Amino acid sequence: MDSSCFYRALLNKDKSLLKFVLFFMALLSFPCAAAGQFSFIEYNLAFVLGLSLPILVIAVLLQKKISINWGFPAFITLSVLLLFYSVSKFSNLQSLWSLTAAILLLASIFLWPFFNKTEQVDKHKKYLVAVITVTTIIFIISIWFIPKLNAYSTWLIASTLILVSALFRIVKSFNQPQQYSGRIIFQWIIACLFSASIYLWLNTKLSENSLVIVCVLIYLITLINGCWLLVQRIYSEISLPQEVKVEKITASDLFAYTHDPATNLPSYQHAIKQFEQVFNHNQNPHYAAVVFQPVNFTQVNSILGHHNSNVLLLQLAFCLQEKSSTNSKLINFDTSPSVIRLARLQGLRFLVILDLSDNHYPEQTVTDDLCKQLASAVPEALSFKSFSLNFELAFGIAITNKHNENVEQLITHAEDALLVAQNNKKMINYFDSSHLTYTNNQLARMETLKSSIINEQLEWFAQPQIHLRSKRIVGFVLSVFWQPDKNNDTKLSLAEFINIAELSGDIYLLARQMITQAFKLLFTLHQSGNYQHVSVNLSSKHLLEPDLINFIESQKDRYNISTKYLLIELNEELIFSENVDVKNFTDQLKALDIGIIIVNFSGSYDALRFLRKALVNRIKISCQPLTEHAEMATDKAIINALINLASTMKIPLIGTDVDNKFIERSFASMGGELAQGKVINASISPEKVPSWLSSWYQQYPEANPKN
Numbered sequence: 204m205d206s207s208c209f210y211r212a213l214l215n216k217d218k219s220l221l222k223f224v225l226f227f228m229a230l231l232s233f234p235c236a237a238a239g240q241f242s243f244i245e246y247n248l249a250f251v252l253g254l255s256l257p258i259l260v261i262a263v264l265l266q267k268k269i270s271i272n273w274g275f276p277a278f279i280t281l282s283v284l285l286l287f288y289s290v291s292k293f294s295n296l297q298s299l300w301s302l303t304a305a306i307l308l309l310a311s312i313f314l315w316p317f318f319n320k321t322e323q324v325d326k327h328k329k330y331l332v333a334v335i336t337v338t339t340i341i342f343i344i345s346i347w348f349i350p351k352l353n354a355y356s357t358w359l360i361a362s363t364l365i366l367v368s369a370l371f372r373i374v375k376s377f378n379q380p381q382q383y384s385g386r387i388i389f390q391w392i393i394a395c396l397f398s399a400s401i402y403l404w405l406n407t408k409l410s411e412n413s414l415v416i417v418c419v420l421i422y423l424i425t426l427i428n429g430c431w432l433l434v435q436r437i438y439s440e441i442s443l444p445q446e447v448k449v450e451k452i453t454a455s456d457l458f459a460y461t462h463d464p465a466t467n468l469p470s471y472q473h474a475i476k477q478f479e480q481v482f483n484h485n486q487n488p489h490y491a492a493v494v495f496q497p498v499n500f501t502q503v504n505s506i507l508g509h510h511n512s513n514v515l516l517l518q519l520a521f522c523l524q525e526k527s528s529t530n531s532k533l534i535n536f537d538t539s540p541s542v543i544r545l546a547r548l549q550g551l552r553f554l555v556i557l558d559l560s561d562n563h564y565p566e567q568t569v570t571d572d573l574c575k576q577l578a579s580a581v582p583e584a585l586s587f588k589s590f591s592l593n594f595e596l597a598f599g600i601a602i603t604n605k606h607n608e609n610v611e612q613l614i615t616h617a618e619d620a621l622l623v624a625q626n627n628k629k630m631i632n633y634f635d636s637s638h639l640t641y642t643n644n645q646l647a648r649m650e651t652l653k654s655s656i657i658n659e660q661l662e663w664f665a666q667p668q669i670h671l672r673s674k675r676i677v678g679f680v681l682s683v684f685w686q687p688d689k690n691n692d693t694k695l696s697l698a699e700f701i702n703i704a705e706l707s708g709d710i711y712l713l714a715r716q717m718i719t720q721a722f723k724l725l726f727t728l729h730q731s732g733n734y735q736h737v738s739v740n741l742s743s744k745h746l747l748e749p750d751l752i753n754f755i756e757s758q759k760d761r762y763n764i765s766t767k768y769l770l771i772e773l774n775e776e777l778i779f780s781e782n783v784d785v786k787n788f789t790d791q792l793k794a795l796d797i798g799i800i801i802v803n804f805s806g807s808y809d810a811l812r813f814l815r816k817a818l819v820n821r822i823k824i825s826c827q828p829l830t831e832h833a834e835m836a837t838d839k840a841i842i843n844a845l846i847n848l849a850s851t852m853k854i855p856l857i858g859t860d861v862d863n864k865f866i867e868r869s870f871a872s873m874g875g876e877l878a879q880g881k882v883i884n885a886s887i888s889p890e891k892v893p894s895w896l897s898s899w900y901q902q903y904p905e906a907n908p909k910n
Contacts, residue, residue, distance in 0.1 A: 243415065276426065279311045279422070279425055283304075285300065285303075285307075286301055286305055287415065289304060291411075302354060302358055306339050306343065306361060307339065308397075310338075313372075313394070314331075314332065330368070330372075331368050331369065331372040338361050339361075339365075341361075345357055358402060362398035363398070369394070373388065390424045396420075397421045400414050465517065467520070468520055468547045469545075471547070471554075475614070477537075478536070479610045487560070488560075489558075489559045489602075491603075492557075492616070493577075495553055495574070495597060495599065495621065496596070497551060497596055498596070498625055522581055523577060523580055526580030527544040530576075532557055533556060534555075552618065557573055567633070574630070574631050577598075581594045597621060599632055600632070601620055620634040645703070648700075649706060655685060656704075656713055657712070661684070661685055662694070663720045665680065665681055665888075665892050666879055666886055667879065669879075674903040675906045677877055678736035678738060679728075679892065680737075680740075680879060681720055683713075710743055711750075714751060715751070718751070719758060720739075721738075721769060727893060729764060731893040733893070735768070736770050738771070739770075739771060741773065752795070767797070769797050770821070771792055772801075773800070793818065798820035799819050801821075802859075804824050814852055814854055819854065822855070822856050824859070826860050826861050829842065857877040857878065861882050862881040862882060864882060866880070867882050
C-alpha cells in the first residue's frame with residue numbers, strides 16, 4: 204500500500220482503514236530476509252531501524268496537516284540504536300555509552316505521551332518534565348565526569364527517581380481515562396523491567412541477548428502508545444466530519460461580545476441572560492423593569508455625527524452607571540467583580556431592573572423615586588468641544604404581573620410604556636395592561652375587516668346632495684359601512700374604520716372597491732337617464748399610487764362612462780401637505796377630468812392659495828355647529844365667513860351634516876345653497892337610487908331636469 208492510499212484514507216475519514224494502514228506498515232517493517240549472516244544484536248538493530256522508518260516518515264509528512272511532535276519517536280529510536288550498538292561494539296566505554304543511551308531512552312518514553320497539545324498544562328506535568336530532565340542531565344554529567352562514581356548505584360537512583368515521578372503523574376491523571384488507560388500503566392511496568400534489566404546487566408547477572416529482548420519489548424510498547432496518540436490526533440483534527448476547532452476566547456474578546464462598544468455597558472442580550480438567571484432562581488419574582496432614554500438626543504446626531512455624539516452618550520452612561528451602582532436593589536448585569544446595574548438596549552434606550560421582593564412601600568412610590576434619582580444624576584449640561592446639551596429623560600415602567608410572566612415580556616412592556624410617555628410628553632409612564640386587550644381587539648378587527656373586504660361583505664349606500672331652494676339633485680356621495688361583530692348591529696362608517704384598514708394593509712383593496720361601486724352607481728343612474736355626479740372619499744396617504752389611477756381608467760372603459768361624472772374627496776390637510784405624491788396624484792386626476800372636492804375646508808391661507816389655482820371643483824364644510832346652543836356662536840361665525848368666501852370666489856360649497864330643519868334653515872339663512880344630510884335622506888342602497896329619484900321628482904317636479 205503506497206502513501207497515496209494512506210492520504211486518501213485520511214481524506215475519506217475512514218478510521219478502520221487508517222488503523223489497518225498503520226498496523227500493516229508496522230508489519231512490513233520486519234526484515235523478512237537478510238543477506239549474509241548477522242548476530243542477534245545486529246538483527247534486532249536492523250529490526251528497530253526498519254520498524255521506525257515508516258512511522259517517522261508518516262509523522263514528518265503529516266506535521267503540516269496535524270499538530271504532532273515527531274522528535275520524540277526519532278529520539279527514542281536513536282537511543283535504542285545507540286544502546287544496541289554500544290553493547291555490541293564499545294568494549295572499553297561500554298557502560299558509559301550504554302548508560303547514556305539507557306537513561307535517554309527511559310526519559311524520552313515518559314516525556315513523549317505528555318508532550319501533546321491536547322493535554323492541559325498543569326503543575327503535575329511541569330513537575331514530571333522538570334524531574335526527568337534534571338535527573339537525566341545530572342546522571343549523564345556524573346557518569347562521564349566523575350570517574351570514581353559508582354555507575355551502578357547512580358543508575359539505580361536515577362532510574363528509580365524517573366519511575367517514581369512517572370508513577371506520581373499517572374496516579375494524578377486517573378481522572379482522565381480517555382488519555383491514561385491500562386496501556387500507560389503497562390508501559391510503566393515494562394519500564395521498571397527495563398531499569399532492572401540494565402542494573403542486572405551491569406552486574407553481569409543478565410546476558411546481552413536478554414537485555415536486547417527487554418529493550419525491543421519496551422520499544423514496541425512505546426511505539427504502540429505513541430502511534431495510538433497519533434491516530435487519536437488524526438481522528439480529532441482530520442477524520443471527524445466538519446469539526447470546528449474552538450479557539451480560546453480572551454477576556455477582552457468576551458467583554459467585546461457582551462458589552463456595548465459605545466458605552467461599555469452590558470448589551471441587551473447579555474442583560475437578558477443575567478436577568479433570566481435571577482428571575483428563574485426566584486420562586487416569587489417581583490421586579491420592575493425601567494426603560495428610559497434621552498428624549499432630546501436626536502438633534503445631536505445631525506449636528507455632531509454618530510461618532511462624536513457617542514462621546515456625549517458615553518458621558519451620560521457614566522453618570523447613570525455611577526448613580527445606579529450604589530443602589531443595591533438593582534440587578535447586577537455583569538459577571539465580573541465590578542458591579543454594573545445599567546444595561547444598554549437598542550438605540551438610545553437604557554435598562555435597570557428594580558427588585559421589589561422585600562419592598563415595604565408602595566411600588567409606584569419606590570419606582571418614581573428611582574426615576575427621579577436617575578434623572579438627577581445627569582448634569583445640567585454635557586459638553587463636547589463647543590457643543591452642549593441638557594439631557595431630558597423619559598421613563599417607561601413595567602412591573603411583574605400575569606401579563607408579563609417572563610423577562611422579555613416585562614422589558615417589552617416597559618418599552619411600550621416608554622413610547623406612551625414620549626408621545627404624551629410625560630416623564631414617567633407605567634405600562635397599562637388594558638392596552639394588551641385593546642391591541643388584541645385591534646388585531647382581531649384587522650382580521651375581520653380583511654375578511655369582509657375580500658368577501659365583499661361591506662355595505663354601500665348613496666347619500667343625495669341637493670340645492671336647498673330648487674330641490675335639484677346635484678350629486679350623490681358614496682358611503683360605506685362595516686359591521687365588525689355579526690352579533691352586534693353597530694356599524695362603523697368609513698371615517699371610523701379607515702385607520703384599521705390602513706394598519707391592516709387593506710386600504711388599497713378598499714379603495715378599488717369604492718371606485719368599482721362608484722362606477723356601478725353611475726351606470727345605474729345613466730341607465731335610468733339621470734346624469735349625476737358621484738363622489739368617493741379617498742382621504743388616505745396610502746392611496747396616492749399610480750396603480751389607482753390605472754384602475755380608475757380600467758373601470759371607465761369597463762362601464763363606458765366618462766370620468767367627468769366621478770368626484771374624489773380629499774382632506775384639506777392631505778391636499779395641502781406639499782407632498783410630491785399628492786401633487787402627482789391630483790395632476791393625474793385633473794388629466795382624467797376627475798373633479799376634486801376638499802372636505803373639512805378651513806379657509807386657511809394655503810387653502811385659499813389652492814383655490815385660486817382653480818384646482819378644486821367643490822368644497823365641503825360641516826354644519827354640525829349650527830345648532831340652537833349659544834356656545835357655538837364662534838363656530839357659526841366661522842361657517843358664515845366660509846360661505847361668504849366661497850360665494851365670492853364662485854366655488855360651490857356643500858354643507859354636510861344637515862341633519863334637522865333648524866340646521867337647514869340656519870345654513871340657508873347664511874347663504875348656503877348645496878347640502879347633504881339626514882334632513883334630505885340618510886342613506887340609500889345603490890340599487891334603489893333610481894326609484895328614490897322617481898319619488899323625489901314626484902314630490903318636487905320642478906327639480907326634474909327633464910321638465
